[in-house]
Amino acid sequence: MTTLTAKLTSWWRSREDDLGDVWPFLLVADALYLFRIGAAPLWYDEAASAWFAQVPLANMIIGTASDTHPPLYYLLLSPIGHLYNWSPIALRLPSVLFALLTLYLVRQIARELHLSQAAQTIALGLMVLSPFQLHFAQEARMYALLQALVLGATLAALRKQLLRFTLLSALSLWTHNYGLFFLAVNSGVLAWSVWQTRPRWPVFETGLIVAIAGGSAFALWSPWAWVLYQQMRIVAGGYWIMPVTPGSAVFALTNLMYAFTIPPWLAPMGVIVAMGLIAWLTIQTVRSRAPEALLLLWLVLAPALLAVIVSIVWRPILLFRGLAPSLPALFLLAGWAFARLPRARQLYAAILIVPLFVSAIIGQYLWTPDQKSAEDQQVLDELRAQWQAGDLIIHSSEGYLVEWHPRGADLPQVMLPRTCPLGNLGGIAQATREALGMVDADPDTLSWRRAWFVYLVFPTITQCDADMADTFLATHPHRLAFAIQGDEFVEANIWLVTR
Amino acid sequence: MTPKFYAWLAHLANRDATLAKLALFAIGLIVAWELLRFMPPRWHVHLRALYMVGFLLIMFGTAALIYFGAQP
Secondary structure: OHHHHHHHHHHHOOOOOOOHHHHHHHHHHHHHHHOOOOOOOOOHHHHHHHHHHHOOHHHHHHHHHOOOOOOHHHHHHHHHHHHOOOOHHHHHHHHHHHHHHHHHHHHHHHHHOOOOHHHHHHHHHHHHHOHHHHHHHOOOOOHHHHHHHHHHHHHHHHHOOHHHHHHHHHHHHOOOOOHHHHHHHHHHHHHHHHHHOOOOOHHHHHHHHHHHHHHHHHHHHHHHHHHHHHHHHHHHOOOOOOOOOHHHHHHHHHHHHHOOOOOHHHHHHHHHHHHHHHHHHHHHHHHHOOHHHHHHHHHHHHHHHHHHHHHHHOOOOOOHHHHOOHHHHHHHHHHHHHHOOOHHHHHHHHHHHHHHHHHHHHHHHHHHHHHOOHHHHHHHHHHHHOOOOOEEEEEOOHHHHHHHHHHHOOOOEEEOOOOOOOOOOOOOOHHHHHHHOOOEOOHHHOOOOEEEEEEEEOOOOOHHHHHHHHHHHHOOOEEEEEEEEEOOOOEEEEEEEEO | OOHHHHHHHHHHHHHHHHHHHHHHHHHHHHHHHHHHHHOOHHHHHHHHHHHHHHHHHHHHHHHHHHHHHHOO
16 A cells, blocks of 8 residues: 555646646636537537538548548547447547646646746646637547647657657647648657757758658658648638638737637727737747747747648648647747736736637627527528428538438438539539438439528639539528528528428 | 528638638737836836726727717
8 A cells, every 4th residue: 555655646646647737727618628618519510520520431531532631530430439429528628638738738848848846837837728629629620639630740759859850740630631731840849859969960950850850750650641741732622711812811919819709899908919029020030039939939820821821832721720720839939938028018918818809708608509509500400390291301502411310310301413613612512412422313203392402602602513513592482480590691591391 | 401501501601700800900919018118117017007097998998988889
């Protein structure tokens, strides 16, 4: 017993991996991330995660290969979903764990860079209060996992743990295509770490080590490289992300700070504070030329710059959520810079930043259910209440089909067959629809007495698809059953159609 | 594409133009803050204090104006 106690004491205090000063932050974050985690239903992206995770492995691989993400996250989600019956809480819990792991990794990176205790505390405080961290900790998508893997690779690069660097980088590549940008950026961190050891042939040794570690990660991912090439062709054919402009880059960086829930009346202030902070941190870093700050600035800006360059040279791909691993580096840099300020100025910075974060966090709890299509799920409940034997649901596009899948899989649902030459921007490819088991069928060849026609026209749909939906409606007797949304961007109605 | 697509593009263009202006304003504020270093030291301390307080008042004042202006 004494030995056990001694072991426990020793391991508890282990300097390498102790929870020491990070556990209060973990506790608060834990409470924030779990509070109302199940309040919102699964929205489109999360429902798509569930659907990919639900199908047999071969279908999952075929389905993801024709879509835009690699399959690792869905593989991870699959056993959890099957075990807990696809409940939103169970599907979101892995993201909570990854977000907590990220918090721990932030502290470890801070130590590795020899940041002061004050800098660590500020960085961890910003992480805990971050609306973005909260949002993606409660989202059944791969961004929290990507963040943890990339930060793990950053830490491994700083410690020159090559095997760990290789494995974590490879896993991040299998999680999200932005893993490629972060592999390049983390290879830079590894190069810096090796260079610091003053090797005998600096360029040769640094280059060789980075090439071996980064190349091995790339090799582990290489089976997916051909798939990515095919995915890039799909994106090149038309995608929902619009060309990069200075404003859209600001939008990406601002969303990284506040996610989606900063109140509109605080939004201008939020943009000014976010962009001012990045500008100020850049100036402080360049002025000080401190290696740890330059490294953090590299981690903050390089992935975004790479995404912007690819967007300009090839096709628009700048997506703020993909930049998730840059946010902890931004907070570490802010911790480094704020810790050097006098107490009064630290307080001033807190007065500027904390109210914005707190209001966005409150917004997260208040508005996320609406943003995550809670109303669409209520419509499904009302539709069920009016359901009669022989009814059929016909979708004009996959939007509601995906959203309703977790809770409406027992209802017969088909999509109008797509005959248009061009696909909707960012729509689900035919091969993916087939792999997921979505049924495209001409309603006139099916047996039904009444049909609930889900008419959805949104900006990225083609005119041909919209015309097809209009034609179906025009050729069948119908009456409006549910008016969901009707504005200049989206028209969503459910029509009760008879033969 | 549908008219909704072009309405969306126009919306994105408006949003991006506003964001770009706000970002330029933010960068301008920081550059001005840094340039205060080049003022004579006796001025510099007082000007920076004024600048900080003024910025805070303008920021929260603007947020309050938007908030109350948006209320019916």
